[in-house]
Amino acid sequence: MKLNNFSRLVLFAFLIMCIAPSCVKEGPMGLQGETGAAGKDGKDGKDANQTCKMCHAAGEVDLISTQFQLSKHKYGLAAFEEAGNTGCTPCHAQEAFKDVVARNVSSGFTKGSNGRFTLDYATTADKAYGEIGCSTCHSALHTTYGTSDLVFTTVKPVPMVMWGGKKIIDLKADGGKSNLCVKCHQPRPQTNLQTGDSQDYAAIAANPTGIAYDANANTATTNIVRPSYRMHIHYGAVGGVYAGMGGVEFSGTLPYTNSAHTTVASCTDCHMGAVVGRAGGHTFAAKGNLTTCNAAGCHTTAVTSASTTLWATPRAEIKKLLDDLAAKLTVGGVEILNRNANTNETLGGVNLWAGLTTKNYDGYLNVYDVTLNNPTLGSALYVNTTGPFQNPSPGSTWTAEQKAFNLTLPKLSLTNAQYGAIINFQLCLRDYSLGIHNYAYTKALLTNSIAKL
Numbered sequence: 066m067k068l069n070n071f072s073r074l075v076l077f078a079f080l081i082m083c084i085a086p087s088c089v090k091e092g093p094m095g096l097q098g099e100t101g102a103a104g105k106d107g108k109d110g111k112d113a114n115q116t117c118k119m120c121h122a123a124g125e126v127d128l129i130s131t132q133f134q135l136s137k138h139k140y141g142l143a144a145f146e147e148a149g150n151t152g153c154t155p156c157h158a159q160e161a162f163k164d165v166v167a168r169n170v171s172s173g174f175t176k177g178s179n180g181r182f183t184l185d186y187a188t189t190a191d192k193a194y195g196e197i198g199c200s201t202c203h204s205a206l207h208t209t210y211g212t213s214d215l216v217f218t219t220v221k222p223v224p225m226v227m228w229g230g231k232k233i234i235d236l237k238a239d240g241g242k243s244n245l246c247v248k249c250h251q252p253r254p255q256t257n258l259q260t261g262d263s264q265d266y267a268a269i270a271a272n273p274t275g276i277a278y279d280a281n282a283n284t285a286t287t288n289i290v291r292p293s294y295r296m297h298i299h300y301g302a303v304g305g306v307y308a309g310m311g312g313v314e315f316s317g318t319l320p321y322t323n324s325a326h327t328t329v330a331s332c333t334d335c336h337m338g339a340v341v342g343r344a345g346g347h348t349f350a351a352k353g354n355l356t357t358c359n360a361a362g363c364h365t366t367a368v369t370s371a372s373t374t375l376w377a378t379p380r381a382e383i384k385k386l387l388d389d390l391a392a393k394l395t396v397g398g399v400e401i402l403n404r405n406a407n408t409n410e411t412l413g414g415v416n417l418w419a420g421l422t423t424k425n426y427d428g429y430l431n432v433y434d435v436t437l438n439n440p441t442l443g444s445a446l447y448v449n450t451t452g453p454f455q456n457p458s459p460g461s462t463w464t465a466e467q468k469a470f471n472l473t474l475p476k477l478s479l480t481n482a483q484y485g486a487i488i489n490f491q492l493c494l495r496d497y498s499l500g501i502h503n504y505a506y507t508k509a510l511l512t513n514s515i516a517k518l
Contacts, residue, residue: 117210132340132347138197148194151187156249156301159195161188163204166219166248172230174262181261184254186226202245217245227252227298227311229263234308239331246332247304252311252492255298258285266485270313273482273517280476283457290484291457292477294403294434298488300417302495309506312492313485317513322505330363376501383493383500386511387422390490393518394483397475399454401487403429418494428491432456433471435463486514 120126133139147153154161155170164170165188174182200206204218222235223244234251236243254263269277269289278288290296298311305311309323336349338357344350351357355376358368368375394401405416406425416427429437433453454477459468479487489510493500500507 119212119215129347132345133199135343135348136350138201138349141197144194144196149190151190151193152184154193154195155186155188157197158188158193159197159201160192161195162201162249163218164188164192166204172224172226174229174256176262182256182263183261184226184229184256184263217242219248220244223248223251223304225251225305225311227254227263227305228266229254231263232310234304234310236308236327236331238329239333243307243332247301247308250301251304252302253299255290255296255488257289258291259287259289264289266313266488269481269485270315273315273480273485275481277479277481277484278457278477280455280457280478290479292430292432292454292479293456293458294429294432294437296430296432296487297428297491298495300495302492303497303502306492306496306507307502309503312489312506312510313514314510315482315485315513315517317509317516319509319512321509324503324505325363327503334363379504380499380501383504383507383511384421384423386508386515387426387490387494388424390486390511390515390518391422391424391426393515394486394490396454396477399475400431401454401477401483402426402490403431403453405429418497421494421497421499426490426494428494430454430477430487432477433474435460435467482514482517486518489514 118125120129143153143157144159147157150157151161155165156162165186170187171185173185175185176182195201202218203215205214205216208214220241221244222233222241224230225232225234234244234247235241236247256262257264269275276287277290278292282288283291302311307327309321309327312321314321335357336345336351337347338345338351338354340346340348341354341356344352344354345357353370355368355370358364358375364375366372366375370376391400391402403426404424405427406419407416416425418427419425431453433456453474455474456471457476459471463471493507493511496502496507
């Protein structure tokens with residue numbers, strides 16, 4: 066086919082367009098134009114927040130986190146076991162603790178329409194959870210990103226739940242930091258059987274010969290308590306002892322005074338010193354780490370485990386007083402207090418206070434309980450396998466055989482002197498320090514209790 070002149074021209078132009086890009090090279094860049102006028106200076110930015118480095122720096126947050134792994138606040142199981150329990154979680158779960166602090170929940174008892182009292186100190190169901198962590202004690206973390214983030218959740222004076230708020234702990238040393246600790250580390254209340262209100266411990270101390278429980282009249286008409294295996298002030302005894310309040314203060318030869326620790330030292334002085342092994346810093350442990358006693362500047366003579374005046378002698382004295390008081394707490398030759406030297410959790414749990422008394426008492430009562438103090442478990446766990454006392458309140462799930470066995474056991478009546486002495490024994494044993502926290506108050510409680518018995 067022949068192309069006319071116009072067609073040839075169009076084809077030639079098309080070929081040039083296709084070939085040109087591969088043949089033509091870009092020429093050199095031209096001269097740079099003149100610099101334009103300077104722009105207006107912008108506003109200076111803020112300096113980086115230096116307070117972040119207080120925690121988020123090598124050797125700070127990692128170090129604190131590692132120390133906290135050794136704290137029972139971290140590895141303890143109570144936060145999981147008590148989740149959902151509105152009465153227990155204020156001391157065992159983070160969100161519950163922050164809730165009762167934020168709402169300033171009362172430590173008192175409120176009388177209901179049925180005429181009975183209930184303890185106010187509880188969280189709400191939607192807050193009854195949370196593993197203990199950094200924001201339990203530092204609840205303002207990551208809010209303003211300033212130094213105020215590091216303040217404690219509370220340092221306010223602490224109304225004692227044991228006394229229904231009638232006694233208040235206020236440890237002023239070191240800015241009141243110890244009040245944060247005793248908000249949880251304080252005794253729990255025992256309630257009056259007749260009213261449900263907190264026990265009147267002052268009335269018990271004033272009438273030692275009165276009857277706290279008459280086993281032959283097992284009613285709430287006259288009795289103020291009904292003994293059971295777990296009739297106790299729970300485990301946070303240290304706050305009451307350290308502050309010099311909380312005990313049943315029978316009159317006696319010794320006045321109820323406090324050691325110097327109560328006013329001049331704080332919990333952090335001894336429990337958050339330089340880390341040695343598994344103690345100090347954010348482990349919060351003090352056992353085996355007496356360097357903090359010296360670092361706080363209180364003792365001019367270094368305190369060690371070999372020190373007689375400041376360590377060995379007072380601890381030995383308080384241990385003997387605990388032994389002597391336990392020996393007095395018997396009925397018909399049968400011990401009221403339970404022994405437990407076992408450390409196997411599958412057979413009743415660890416006695417945290419093993420070794421603090423010669424016979425390894427744990428503060429519980431030797432009252433028969435199918436799951437807690439059952440003689441059929443054997444002497445490996447319970448020494449008094451042949452003579453625990455009758456339980457005045459058999460459980461609804463007990464078998465007929467268990468109920469029948471319970472009735473063969475001796476009954477346990479308690480005078481006010483015995484009841485108060487049991488509470489004082491529990492306080493001084495579970496304080497754990499054998500008098501080091503508050504030697505003067507501990508010695509007075511035990512000495513005067515022994516005299517009343």
